[in-house]
Amino acid sequence: MFGIFLDTEANGLDPKVHRLIEVAYTVIDLLTGTEISSYHSVIFQDEKTFEKSNMESLKVNGFTYDEVKKGKFEKEILKDILVNFKKFKLSNENAIFICQNPSFDRIFLSQIVDVETQNLENWPYHWLDLASMFFSISMKNYKDDKNFLPWEIGLSKDSIASFYKIPKEKKPHKAKNGVAHLLLCYKTIVGFPCN
Structure with missing residues (x-):
């Protein structure tokens, strides 16, 4: 896929x-x-x-x-x-x-x-x-560890990145930078199972 x-x-x-x-x-x-x-x-x-x-x-x-x-x-x-x-x-x-x-x-x-x-x-x-992915993973994790709820962090890509200690996206926001940052966030939150 x-x-x-x-x-x-x-x-x-x-x-x-x-x-x-x-x-x-x-x-x-x-x-x-x-x-x-x-x-x-x-x-x-x-x-x-x-x-x-x-x-x-x-x-x-x-x-x-x-x-x-x-x-x-x-x-x-x-x-x-x-x-x-x-x-x-x-x-x-x-x-x-x-x-x-x-x-x-x-x-x-x-x-x-x-x-x-x-x-x-x-x-x-x-x-x-990405926000829905973060939301789902956070809700599942909260069930286990009661650490935080996703709305306490925020659902913007920069809020999610900050939570995972990933640099925020470069400004001004350009689509090419947005894709690179989206990929970095996805890799950190979801990952690639065979990598």
Whole structure:
């Protein structure tokens, strides 16, 4: 089974108004922790689209129009991702997405790879999130040792990282850094059973 560790950045939070401006993922063998493939790109958006940006979102991800105007076009990104998924035969039968915030990542990624295409390509259907993994493990452990409850720690990736004494993610938040940090947290919390 493969994990597609994915992160995206957009110029806001509303997928009806805002657009994807960065995508990154790393495909990992979930048994061994071996990296199979990775992808990263900034995505071109025109000035009119970028002017609709939510300033708070741009504070978080640090993107400027100068960076975004140098990105790849959405159709190129679509082609790159489809070719990569086909090359490694990633499908609903052998892969899952793992994100920090899959509800955000999935809806914005669908701007590039629409749901119909995802279905036709038999893309993974399951989108798992790190916070739920941490929550489940913490609740199970609390049953045994009464040490802490997950909401006492917090469910943000940085809160989880701090609890495990992992460095916080580099700022500003970029998708490529987000994937690397997500992988580090996953390895620490869940691990790879054959590694």
